[in-house]
Amino acid sequence: MGTGSSGSAAKPRRPTPPRVELLRVGHRPGRDPRLTTHLALVARAFGARRMHLHPPDPAVAESLNGVRERWGGTFEVLPAPTWKTVVRAAPGAVVHLTMYGEPLARLLPRLARERDLLLVVGGAKVPAALYGAATFNVAVGSQPHSEVAAVAVVLERLLGLPGSRPMAGARQRIVPQARGKRVVARGEGPA
Amino acid sequence: MGTGSSGSAAKPRRPTPPRVELLRVGHRPGRDPRLTTHLALVARAFGARRMHLHPPDPAVAESLNGVRERWGGTFEVLPAPTWKTVVRAAPGAVVHLTMYGEPLARLLPRLARERDLLLVVGGAKVPAALYGAATFNVAVGSQPHSEVAAVAVVLERLLGLPGSRPMAGARQRIVPQARGKRVVARGEGPA
Numbered sequence: 001m002g003t004g005s006s007g008s009a010a011k012p013r014r015p016t017p018p019r020v021e022l023l024r025v026g027h028r029p030g031r032d033p034r035l036t037t038h039l040a041l042v043a044r045a046f047g048a049r050r051m052h053l054h055p056p057d058p059a060v061a062e063s064l065n066g067v068r069e070r071w072g073g074t075f076e077v078l079p080a081p082t083w084k085t086v087v088r089a090a091p092g093a094v095v096h097l098t099m100y101g102e103p104l105a106r107l108l109p110r111l112a113r114e115r116d117l118l119l120v121v122g123g124a125k126v127p128a129a130l131y132g133a134a135t136f137n138v139a140v141g142s143q144p145h146s147e148v149a150a151v152a153v154v155l156e157r158l159l160g161l162p163g164s165r166p167m168a169g170a171r172q173r174i175v176p177q178a179r180g181k182r183v184v185a186r187g188e189g190p191a
Numbered sequence: 192m193g194t195g196s197s198g199s200a201a202k203p204r205r206p207t208p209p210r211v212e213l214l215r216v217g218h219r220p221g222r223d224p225r226l227t228t229h230l231a232l233v234a235r236a237f238g239a240r241r242m243h244l245h246p247p248d249p250a251v252a253e254s255l256n257g258v259r260e261r262w263g264g265t266f267e268v269l270p271a272p273t274w275k276t277v278v279r280a281a282p283g284a285v286v287h288l289t290m291y292g293e294p295l296a297r298l299l300p301r302l303a304r305e306r307d308l309l310l311v312v313g314g315a316k317v318p319a320a321l322y323g324a325a326t327f328n329v330a331v332g333s334q335p336h337s338e339v340a341a342v343a344v345v346l347e348r349l350l351g352l353p354g355s356r357p358m359a360g361a362r363q364r365i366v367p368q369a370r371g372k373r374v375v376a377r378g379e380g381p382a
């Protein structure tokens with residue numbers, strides 16, 4: 001009880017987690033808005049800063065703006081007319097998530113030491129140049145599954161599980177319940 | 192070095208991981224086959240046994256049959272004409288994944304002790320009765336995101352990251368690469 005230095009000093013220091021952005025390549029506007037919207041929502045909920053979307057799709061960006069207005073935070077979807085520009089501008093490692101890459105378990109310690117990470121996921125067609133442009137090609141299991149799952153698992157492993165606290169500026173927030181739903185407006189309900 | 196009891200005996204015993212099945216409720220055939228297919232692929236890749244699909248959709252089931260033929264394993268998509276029947280027949284805990292539920296971090300130790308788990312995810316419309324029928328209502332973060340991500344993270348936390356080894360009976364498998372793709376047929380390539 002307030003006696004000072006003993007407890008916390010013994011804990012191993014966790015390094016500052018990396019700042020993470022996401023680049024979605026090969027989006028097909030009109031064909032898979034829902035899948036790309038899920039990808040953006042996952043990036044936001046699991047702690048990425050923003051998503052670059054190639055080719056640009058205002059419908060996805062607007063949908064995420066609406067989520068930000070209600071649920072807070074600063075996440076945004078930026079148009080990426082060319083994916084190479086985003087990759088070249090990345091301040092840190094570029095991590096292409098692909099079932100053909102090296103196992104995540106092996107590369108996680110290296111990724112966790114980075115200050116900035118750009119995660120890149122493709123759609124149905126992935127440009128071959130992406131494998132060469134990436135710093136790492138990383139597989140979340142060598143089986144076909146989903147870019148939505150790959151982004152969630154990598155972010156969860158790097159930044160931890162998303163908590164239940166609202167993001168800054170949220171107009172409404174969820175109060176976790178064993179049964180049913182409880183959503184309260186800002187300033188209302190339990191702290 | 193080989194002196195016996197010190198090292199391994201001190202390790203905590205990990206319990207046998209639970210057997211996990213998935214129930215997808217509120218699928219809209221024709222409208223979101225891709226999202227539900229992603230969900231099934233994630234369930235398979237991350238170690239669930241099968242997916243029950245309500246309402247049934249032969250297109251998703253056939254797509255997963257094709258994946259099983261090429262990539263092995265025994266995962267299958269079963270038609271669920273009524274979701275309540277699947278919930279009632281569940282041999283263990285029923286875990287409804289919803290942003291309104293209790294935090295995953297709090298419930299994980301209890302879920303990990305179960306022998307059998309049925310994960311349930313809804314689509315756009317979730318029947319209100321599901322909250323009451325579930326043993327646990329669990330939130331992977333109290334923010335809107337994606338049922339695909341929720342299933343991936345829960346399975347990863349319960350069963351670990353999927354490895355890079357092929358599933359039994361695979362006709363082809365991926366050899367993880369730092370750059371590019373390498374897929375070999377059964378019996379070919381490195382062990």
